[in-house]
Amino acid sequence: MTIIKNSVRSIAQILIPTDCVLCSVPVASTERRLQADERAGTTTAAWLLESARKAGVCSSCLDCLLAEALDELIIPATPPRVAPRCRGRRPAQPIEGGTARCRGCSRPLISEYEWCCTCRSASFSFAGACALFEYRGRARKLLGFYKFENYKPLAVLFAALLCIAYVARFGPAPIVPVPAQRRSRAHRGWDQVGVLAGHLSNSYGVPVITALRRSPGDSSQKTLGRTDRFSRASSHYQLAGQARRGGCRGLPTAVLVDDVLTTGATASACAELLRSAGVEAVQVLALTVR
Ligand SMILES: [Zn+2]
């Protein structure tokens, strides 16, 4: 009987994490945090707190994570929802203002204009890139748990954060997940960006087009230098699904979604394919930039 009880408890802890993955303190209930906010005269979006709780991130760590975002994330009081009639019908309207960011890699600019020194010499097939966090600190730790320790509950929080940026910047344009390398997907048994796209679609109504797939025999780009990444990236991806059959022709905007933006080589190769399939402009939305 005890064995069964313990097994049920372990399964419950995997499904609904009780301790924060970052600081190990018990994840307080959303109600308790909301009551504390009310006493302090502040407000927190209950839906985002709930997403963090489901992902195993306590409310204090969520606050710290949000403070590390590259742009201030304006959190709506209720979960964003893309209305079915809007999906993909009109072009995305990127918002102006906020921190000036490089159009290629999304890093904050200091004294440069539009492009950072590194990206100025490159040519990208996408119109602009937006990353939520730099690849360090809490964002890097969380992404490490998600990708390398297969801690899937974090997808709930990542999708919520991506959706806030998506709605603010790219409106109803369809997203296209960057497919995982075949070998890593076979090894892990899942596609981390594909899972995020699934959450964005199911929880927030974000339109998703599976327009890309990895080429047979593709390899990892991790160990390659900048020049090699750019020259080889295009051979790693192919058009798939409706994009192959002309279903993307005339689409004003598509938003490539990835977990890490590095040199922009992958995003540029994918954007080039999408443009060859008839998409007019490609934007990039990534969780982190390294
Ligand atoms: Zn914590």
Ligand SMILES: [Zn+2]
């Ligand atoms: Zn740049």
